[in-house]
Amino acid sequence: PLTTNLTEEHTVAAKKQEHFRVGVIGYGGAFNMGQLHLTSMAKNEGVQVAAVCELDAERRQVAEEDFPGIKTYGRVGTMLHNANLDLVTIITPHNTHAKLAVQCLNAGVHVVCEKPLAITSAEVKRMQAAAKKNKVLISTFHNRRWDGDFVVLRDLILKEQIIGRVFRIEAGFYGYGEQGTWWRSNRKISGGAIYDWGAHFTDWILNVVPEKITSVSGYQVKNSAWKKYDNEDHSEYTLRFHSGCTVTLTMSNLSMSPRPRWRVLGTQGAIEDAGGKYLVKTLINGRQMSTEVPFAESNWDAYYENIFAHLQGRADLVITPESAGRVIGVLEAANISAAHGSVPIKPAFV
Template structure:
C-alpha cells in the first residue's frame, strides 16, 4: 500500500504546522517530511533535523525533489502561495479556508486541472470523533426525517489573542474565515448544499478588528440548519443538535486530538487518541416501537485518516478526500454570508 514515498514540504511551522501537519506527515509511512519553511526561527530543527530548512516559500518551491507542498500560512497568503506551488509543478494540500474569494479558488482549481496537478483542502474536522458520531446516527436513520439541526463552535477568548492575521484588519481575518469553513463543510457533508443562506456577522469584543461572531441559517426544502460560533462562551453547550420526526440527537464537541497533540503525543495510523472518558452524546428516539433515551460515547477520531486518504489519491488507490470543488463550495457560502449580512436579505444559491 505504501510502496512509494511522497517528498513533502510545509510552508509554515506555526501552530498548524507543529500540530496538524508535521507530526502526521512525519509519522505516515507513505510520506517524507523533506522540507519546512521558517522565515526567522529554527524551531523545527529539534524535532525534524532531517528535513531541509528554507527561509521562504519561493525557495522551497524551487526544490526539485518535492512532490507535495502544504500551504498552511495565514489566509490572506493562501492564493498567492498556492499559485507558486502549482506553478512549480507541485501537488497541493491547502489549509482551510481554501482562499478568500470564489474567483481565487476557481482560478487555482482551473490551473491545477489544466496542468494535471492535485489540490486537496485540509478539512480535518471531517475526521473528528464527535462529527463522525453525528454522521453515523444520520446514516442509520435513527431520527427519522430530519427537520432541524444546529452545529456550533464556541470558545471562551474574551480578549484579543495577539495574532493580527486571526483577529486584525487583514483580508481573511476573523471567525467567519477561521471557524465557519469547518461548520460549513460539515453541514454540506451531512445535509448537502443549501438552497439559500441568511446570516449575521458581528464584532462583539472591543479590542479586535475582525468579526468574532456569526450565525448562519441554511435553507433546504424540508430542513433548516443553523451554524453558529462565538468567542465569549465560558459555559459550553452541545456542539451538534439534531431533531427529526422520530427523535433527537445531541453531541458535545469532545474530540481530544488537538489537546493530545498539544501535549506532545505522536499520532499514528491506528487510533492513537483516547475516546472521551465519559458519555458525550444523548440519543432520544424511537427504536423498534419503543421510546429510548440513552447516553452515547463517540469513538476516537484520527486526522491521520486525511493524510492517508491523500496518499491513496496521489498513488491511484482512492479518491481525493477534499477536492478543490469542495473548497469552492465553501467559498461560495462565505461570499453569500457576507452578502446576506450586508443586505439583510436571504441569498439564493
C-alpha cells in the first residue's frame, strides 16, 4: 500500500532499543486520554511510565495517583530537560500539536501525536523535517485503524475483493444538535469540525482506496442560529482518486435525516453499515446474493504494540508520518475548497 512503505530516514528501528521511558503532554479529564495512552504503553515489555506534563495542578495530582512514582511537570521544557524520556505522546488541542512535537523531536525524543497530526500541511512538513533531522520517530495515534468494523470493511474490500472494483463510497456521521462550547468547537483551535472524527474517517478511506489522490472538493454550512461557537455544523468533502473512484465524507450535526455510516459500491456488489454488522450484496455464479458480516473485536492496544515493536527492530511502522500527513492534506484541502466555492483542490500530499 502507498501509506505503509518506510523511507530510509524513518527506519529508526535499526537502533533496536529495548527499554523506554515514556510520558505524555496533557492529562485533561475530558476523556482521560492521558491515562488511556500511558496504560496502553505500559502493557509493552520494557516500557516505564515516567512523566506527565500538565498545566493544571489538580490533574497533575490525579496523574500521580494513577501512576505512583512518576514525575509530573508544569512546563514541557522542564520535563524534556529532567525526565530523560525516550518517547512522549502529545494530548493537547489540535493547534498546539506541531509546536510541541517539533520541540520534543529537537530534544531527540520520539513523538506520538493524538489525531489529527496537525492542522496544516506546512506544520506536517516541519514535523517530518524535525523527525528526519534528529533521527527519531513521529506518528499519529490512529488507533482506530484497529477498530473491528474497519478491519472487516478493509478485508472485505481489499483482501476478499467481495464486491469487485470499488468506484463509490459514502461515509460519515449524521445527527442534529448544537456542538458543545469548548475548544473542539473553536475553528481556530480545532481546525474545523471535520478535523475530529473526520481525521479517523479520512485515514480509513485512504487505506481502503490505496491510490493517488487527484482532487478534493469541500462544502460547509454553518447554522447561523447557533452562535456559541464558530465551527461549521455540516462539513463534507468529495475525494477523487486516480482510478476514478469517488468518496464523499460527511460530518454533520445539522442532519435530521440519517444515513448509514458506510455505503460502498463496487462493480460486483455493495456493502452497507447496519450497526454491529455489514449488509453485503455480491454476485455468486451470476446470482445476486446477500449476507450479513458481523464486526470483529477492536484492539486499540495494537497501536503501541506496533510502535514499540518498530523501535525494537521487530516490525515496520504502520502509522507512518507519510500516511498521517496525507490525512491532513485532505482535510486542509477540504477547508480551502469550501472557502472558495467548492473548487477542486489538489492536496499537498497526494
